[in-house]
Amino acid sequence: MALYVYKFGGTSVGTVDKIQKVADKVKLAHDQGHKIVVVVSAMSGETNRLVDLAEQMQPRSDAREMDVLLSTGEQVTIALLSMALLERGCLARSYTGRQVPIVTDNSFTKARILSVDNTRLEADLEKGRIAVVAGFQGMTEYGCTTTLGRGGSDTTAVAIAASLKADECHIYTDVDGVYTTDPRIEPKARRLDKITFEEMLEMASLGSKVLQIRSVEFAGKYNVALRVLPSFEEGTGTLITYDEESNMEKALISGIAFNRDEAKLTITGVPDLPGIASKILTPIADKNIEVDMIIQNIASDRNTDFTFTVHRNDYEEAFAILQNTCDELGAKEVKGNDKIVKVSIVGVGMRSHAGIASTMFKALADESINIELIATSEIKISVVVYEKYLELAVRTLHAAFELDKVGT
Amino acid sequence: MALYVYKFGGTSVGTVDKIQKVADKVKLAHDQGHKIVVVVSAMSGETNRLVDLAEQMQPRSDAREMDVLLSTGEQVTIALLSMALLERGCLARSYTGRQVPIVTDNSFTKARILSVDNTRLEADLEKGRIAVVAGFQGMTEYGCTTTLGRGGSDTTAVAIAASLKADECHIYTDVDGVYTTDPRIEPKARRLDKITFEEMLEMASLGSKVLQIRSVEFAGKYNVALRVLPSFEEGTGTLITYDEESNMEKALISGIAFNRDEAKLTITGVPDLPGIASKILTPIADKNIEVDMIIQNIASDRNTDFTFTVHRNDYEEAFAILQNTCDELGAKEVKGNDKIVKVSIVGVGMRSHAGIASTMFKALADESINIELIATSEIKISVVVYEKYLELAVRTLHAAFELDKVGT
Numbered sequence: 001m002a003l004y005v006y007k008f009g010g011t012s013v014g015t016v017d018k019i020q021k022v023a024d025k026v027k028l029a030h031d032q033g034h035k036i037v038v039v040v041s042a043m044s045g046e047t048n049r050l051v052d053l054a055e056q057m058q059p060r061s062d063a064r065e066m067d068v069l070l071s072t073g074e075q076v077t078i079a080l081l082s083m084a085l086l087e088r089g090c091l092a093r094s095y096t097g098r099q100v101p102i103v104t105d106n107s108f109t110k111a112r113i114l115s116v117d118n119t120r121l122e123a124d125l126e127k128g129r130i131a132v133v134a135g136f137q138g139m140t141e142y143g144c145t146t147t148l149g150r151g152g153s154d155t156t157a158v159a160i161a162a163s164l165k166a167d168e169c170h171i172y173t174d175v176d177g178v179y180t181t182d183p184r185i186e187p188k189a190r191r192l193d194k195i196t197f198e199e200m201l202e203m204a205s206l207g208s209k210v211l212q213i214r215s216v217e218f219a220g221k222y223n224v225a226l227r228v229l230p231s232f233e234e235g236t237g238t239l240i241t242y243d244e245e246s247n248m249e250k251a252l253i254s255g256i257a258f259n260r261d262e263a264k265l266t267i268t269g270v271p272d273l274p275g276i277a278s279k280i281l282t283p284i285a286d287k288n289i290e291v292d293m294i295i296q297n298i299a300s301d302r303n304t305d306f307t308f309t310v311h312r313n314d315y316e317e318a319f320a321i322l323q324n325t326c327d328e329l330g331a332k333e334v335k336g337n338d339k340i341v342k343v344s345i346v347g348v349g350m351r352s353h354a355g356i357a358s359t360m361f362k363a364l365a366d367e368s369i370n371i372e373l374i375a376t377s378e379i380k381i382s383v384v385v386y387e388k389y390l391e392l393a394v395r396t397l398h399a400a401f402e403l404d405k406v407g408t
Numbered sequence: 409m410a411l412y413v414y415k416f417g418g419t420s421v422g423t424v425d426k427i428q429k430v431a432d433k434v435k436l437a438h439d440q441g442h443k444i445v446v447v448v449s450a451m452s453g454e455t456n457r458l459v460d461l462a463e464q465m466q467p468r469s470d471a472r473e474m475d476v477l478l479s480t481g482e483q484v485t486i487a488l489l490s491m492a493l494l495e496r497g498c499l500a501r502s503y504t505g506r507q508v509p510i511v512t513d514n515s516f517t518k519a520r521i522l523s524v525d526n527t528r529l530e531a532d533l534e535k536g537r538i539a540v541v542a543g544f545q546g547m548t549e550y551g552c553t554t555t556l557g558r559g560g561s562d563t564t565a566v567a568i569a570a571s572l573k574a575d576e577c578h579i580y581t582d583v584d585g586v587y588t589t590d591p592r593i594e595p596k597a598r599r600l601d602k603i604t605f606e607e608m609l610e611m612a613s614l615g616s617k618v619l620q621i622r623s624v625e626f627a628g629k630y631n632v633a634l635r636v637l638p639s640f641e642e643g644t645g646t647l648i649t650y651d652e653e654s655n656m657e658k659a660l661i662s663g664i665a666f667n668r669d670e671a672k673l674t675i676t677g678v679p680d681l682p683g684i685a686s687k688i689l690t691p692i693a694d695k696n697i698e699v700d701m702i703i704q705n706i707a708s709d710r711n712t713d714f715t716f717t718v719h720r721n722d723y724e725e726a727f728a729i730l731q732n733t734c735d736e737l738g739a740k741e742v743k744g745n746d747k748i749v750k751v752s753i754v755g756v757g758m759r760s761h762a763g764i765a766s767t768m769f770k771a772l773a774d775e776s777i778n779i780e781l782i783a784t785s786e787i788k789i790s791v792v793v794y795e796k797y798l799e800l801a802v803r804t805l806h807a808a809f810e811l812d813k814v815g816t
Binding site for chain 2: 016019020050053054056057058059061062064065066068069071072075076078079080081082083084086087093094096098099143144145
């Protein structure tokens with residue numbers, strides 16, 4: 001008999017019928033003797049309805065009052081799901097964030113959890129009760145209502161799972177797990193049974209459709225076994241865990257991630273002096289433009305070429321700033337390309353295996369895909385290529401590392 | 409500069425536009441230097457929407473979860489009104505029932521207020537803030553959410569006014585005050601500037617369209633000056649108060665109340681023995697039938713006639729029960745009439761003036777209206793007449809006591 005925290009998002013509780021189905025699912029697990037805490041989001045569409053009302057009142061809505069407003073969404077769902085469970089003969093009881101209580105800082109609309117008191121939840125579980133908890137919300141030390149921002153319900157579920165030392169935290173969604181890459185690009189993409197937290201974080205570009213990265217970080221920090229699985233279908237989904245041991249036989253590479261909408265900027269002929277990187281990047285950061293990859297090469301004559309990537313939306317603004325910096329520094333010129341993408345191979349296996357990079361580069365070269373930039377971390381190798389090569393590069397790498405084969 | 413508690417019901421905050429108008433009204437009073445607490449209900453229609461959702465989940469919905477669900481309605485309104493006030497440059501802050509906190513007993517869906525902590529509200533008022541409080545809700549000592557049942561927002565407003573010792577508690581509604589009688593029956597009916605709590609309670613049949621009787625009792629108990637006035641029109645409405653002194657010159661009678669849908673039952677030839685009333689009424693009470701007027705007359709030969717009135721819906725059931733009692737007691741027969749109504753004159757003035765009853769009976773007799781039953785209390789005289797005389801009786805008494813004339 002295990003203790004599980006289940007989380008159902010807005011689309012999974014979006015209608016009366018779906019809430020009934022969720023109740024059936026929860027009852028099944030409860031009848032098997034498991035202890036269950038269910039975390040739910042607002043019914044899909046409800047948050048938008050409330051935001052729309054707020055904007056009619058106050059176009060730039062007050063953050064404190066916005067949280068009072070938005071937190072009603074989950075409160076409706078916990079009551080309805082509890083009723084559905086009671087109707088099925090299960091003992092159930094609802095909790096808002098403040099009733100748990102989940103205490104947060106006072107950053108309204110994007111609060112961070114400071115503590116979870118599990119006294120009442122534990123007492124309920126001991127009595128055989130199902131606790132139904134509102135995701136996405138908490139309260140400050142002084143009793144103001146807060147919400148946790150995007151993906152907040154996942155974070156609530158993980159925080160409660162950590163606090164209760166749950167066996168697993170199940171995130172139910174409309175996909176059936178985490179894949180080796182996007183199946184829309186590579187139909188042979190395969191659902192992973194297991195992935196590590198670090199890999200999941202590096203797979204952000206894929207994973208964000210499944211799980212909020214913030215909750216993965218949180219789960220990693222508190223060692224909560226997270227499982228992503230489908231709300232209304234059979235399937236064991238994908239387990240996200242620290243456990244690398246059972247993966248000894250596993251593939252070197254877990255998946256192929258990619259980012260569309262990248263752009264790169266290069267400033268050439270920069271005098272190679274200490275502090276030059278800061279002089280180039282500070283004006284960019286001052287405009288709140290996020291920089292992803294950064295590459296600096298020594299060129300000839302004590303000059304250097306400096307390249308970085310930004311989101312494509314920020315390309316023009318960054319180009320103008322960089323042109324200005326170029327003039328100030330007496331550098332040679334600014335070059336750019338906003339038709340590039342980033343493709344990455346991710347896997348904890350590469351820590352202990354050499355030759356991964358050369359396999360990657362050779363596979364791309366065999367398809368005549370030119371690599372513009374390379375960046376590496378301990379468990380990820382990323383290359384920037386022209387946008388037109390995105391699909392080919394993903395499929396090539398998927399095949400090169402045999403990701404379509406189970407257990408390789 | 410005064411301290412006011414304003415209460416706006418569901419229809420007064422039923423749309424975004426109406427909430428904007430309420431904000432304008434509150435800002436006006438605040439700008440004049442008054443301290444304002446606003447109590448609001450759920451937007452009209454919202455409670456029905458939520459009840460409908462609940463019934464789809466659990467036809468006989470769990471009361472605890474129903475309160476979790478329903479309390480979201482007012483929470484939406486407090487956030488929206490606070491935003492509207494902030495947008496107008498007023499300092500404003502919302503409070504749910506539990507944030508005040510308003511502590512209730514644990515009778516879910518019909519809880520009673522045990523205490524109101526005004527510490528936070530007072531601190532806000534001192535800082536020039538408008539406090540926007542969710543009506544209709546509170547929490548138990550153990551932190552469960554409760555609602556106060558029908559008319560709960562009025563009760564919240566009165567409880568807060570009592571706690572803060574407010575100068576007046578304003579109940580804004582879609583009528584412009586309390587009338588001498590129903591204007592649909594007597595077009596000359598006149599709005600009363602002032603009425604006492606006791607009169608208001610005796611006028612229940614009229615007043616219930618304006619104010620929940622429970623909140624009037626509460627206001628009377630804690631001596632809160634209540635004023636009923638129109639949400640979106642000019643007008644000073646009707647003040648409900650203990651203050652009888654300024655009414656020395658006032659009319660003897662404040663208004664004409666009436667109850668339709670009455671029925672009367674008589675059991676004749678009952679042996680006049682101790683405990684006979686209990687023997688007759690206990691079987692009626694056992695079926696949860698409410699009895700209104702009770703009249704017992706000594707008849708001849710140590711026999712008595714016993715008459716009482718019930719709601720017309722209960723007439724047939726009561727008749728059958730009484731027939732049974734008649735057989736058991738060896739009484740003569742059961743007679744009944746379900747086409748009767750009750751018409752009452754109400755006024756604290758009758759305490760100190762004789763002859764009121766005879767004026768009433770003479771006026772009715774002049775119109776050949778036969779009186780079936782009479783019952784009196786300290787500030788009310790009620791007569792039962794045939795249903796067909798209702799309108800004539802109301803208009804006759806309205807004229808007889810000159811209620812259309814101001815200050816009589």
